[in-house]
Amino acid sequence: MKSKSTKNTWKKAPKSSLWNEKENWTEGVLPEEKALFGPSEQTLITFSKKECASVGSIEFEEQASSFLIKLGTSETDQKLMLTIFGEGVINRSGLPQNIKVAATNSWFRDPQLMFKGKASAGGTDMYYESGPESLEEGYGGGIIGFTEESTAGDANFTVRTGKVPPPDPHVQRSTVGGEVSFSDHSRAGRAKFTIYGTLGKDDDTFGNTVFHDHASAEHATFINVGGTVEGGDGGNTQFYDNSSSEHGLFLNFGASHYKGNGGDVAFDGNASGSYGIFHNMAATADGGNGGVTSFNNNPPKMSGIGASAGNAFFHNYGAREAGDGGGGHTEFTAKYGSCIAHKATIMNYGSVLSKSSTAGHTIFSVNLPNDFHPSAGQATIWNYASPTKEGSGGYTEFAAWDEGESPGGMPTAEKATILNAGAEINGAQGGYTKFSQKCKAGEANLIAYGGTNGGEGGMIIFYNQSEGNQAKITLYGNGTLDLSDRSENLQFQDLNLNGGIILTKVDSHEIHIQLTGHLNILSGHVFFSFRYDPNDLVEQGKKYKLLQAENLDSLDVSLFSGSDLNGLKPNFFIKKNELFVSFEA
Secondary structure, eight states, rough: OOSSSEEBBBBBOOOOSSSGGGGGBTSSEEEEEEEEEOOSSSOOOOSSSSEEEEEEEEEEEETTOOEEEEEETTOOSSOOOOEEEEEEEEEEESSOOEEEESSSOTTTTSSEEEEEEBBBBOOEEEEEEEEEOOOOTTOOEEEEEEEEEEBBOEEEEOOOOOOOOOOOOOOOOOOOOOOEEEOOBBBBBOOEEEEOOOOOOOSSBBOOEEEEOOBBOOOOOOOOOOOSSSOOOOOEEOOOTTTOOOOOEEEOOSSSSSOOOOOOEEOOOOOOOOTEEEEEEOSTTTTTOOOOOEOOOOOOOOSEEEOOOOOOOEEOOOOTTTOOOOOOOEOOOOOEEEEEEEOOEEEEEEESSSSGGGGOEEEEEEESSSOOOOBTTTOEEEEEEOOSTBBBEEEEEEEEESSOOOOTOOOBBTTOEEEEEOOTTTTTTOOOOOOOTBBBBBOOOOOOOOOOOOOOOEEEHHHTTEEEEEEEEHHHHHHHHOOOOOOSEEEEEEEEEEEEEEEOSSSSTTEEEEEEEEEEEEEEEEEEEEEETTTTTOOTTTTTEEEETTTGGGEEEEEEEOOOBBBBBEEEHHHHHHEEEEOOO
């Protein structure tokens, strides 16, 4: 007698819950091409710990009961339990059908449930869950794996981990949480994924949806829930190798508890943000971290260009009410590869709170010494103002931490366009961009807009040692270029002024701007705001150089004005192609 049948139906009154038991099927053999489910008294389907099963498709007929197909237990080893290789899962019952993988596993190539070929996980009435058998007493989680050209279809997935910390990886391997993995050329379709973080005291466990090889998120939706316990991790979506987010929608929520991490999406290897849409939300708990999207923050190391933001859209939100925590953010950390923002569009929104970290922000940074560097590429980045007088503006930061050399280069704005909006509320802070250490402005187009109704203008800040390179800077209204913390000159290409404020200081260093291109005053006056420091001795009548440009002697000195300095009034002079100021009582 054959051990399998091309088509078989689960009995209305089966002997047990075991899929692998022949007597539970109407033909007395196990299904091979198609497993049919209709009305049944036994709606819990389980699997043998010793035998695996394989079927082309699972079909719930029109009159079918609502089933729970459960794979794995806490005693299950890493053996594959069910492979679906044909059409996939079809639900015609009109009722929700559930498939749960509850186990402890260690590797995405060895899942309990595998889709292969062109199999589909089904429609919106199909519900999948991966995690441990018990959320309270379990750790790690089972794995649902999509391989070859299979797809998650339009199904719903919940990914969890347990309350118990996983064992020492040197003693026993396990996943950090339940997992849904995509490898080869598999796709997430239009499925919906809800991914949770740790439930216990361990701060490095989380549910995980992972893309490997050339897999694609396609048009799926991913909800990465922020940490729900103190110090806990949030849910995670990960892209490795040459995988892509395609047109996926990613909602990364901030932590709801103190010191919790936000939900996150991470791009490593040569993965791409493609045309995805990312919303990184602020934490809803004071001291919590916001949702985040990061690039090359995890192994493996890349020999050339690393992960790319592609043409994706990123929204980084600031705190919206008292008691909120860290703002949503996007990080190009380049720990393991020279990541790039490419042609992405990034929006950093302001916060109602005064602490800058509560605003939406984007960071291009390295920890020195470092073999890689991040680049803003040709991205378009908007930094928006604070919505309140007491709040902080959204910002973009180019930074290097610690000490040492960076053979792989320093963070650079490259050819990006970075726009810093002015505030629309009296006294509110505008959006801003800041460069520190030896970070580079490259050939970027940096713009600071003026505020309205008494709001502060957008700001562009160059701290000491940072480089202007061949950047073009444009100021409008009370948009500000801040050089007040520098002790050395700043060189860049063009300075375009429709009004504008240049915040600087005068001392023995004679800090000034060196333009390799032109100074273009398109309208209004250029205002120099001089920072007063009682430790800086300013000599009356001495001429201090402020600006050097090849076309400066063609401009009228009356276009320049400035603030008093400790009761001394500024007087401006143009000599050849240099602008000077002196101070008199």
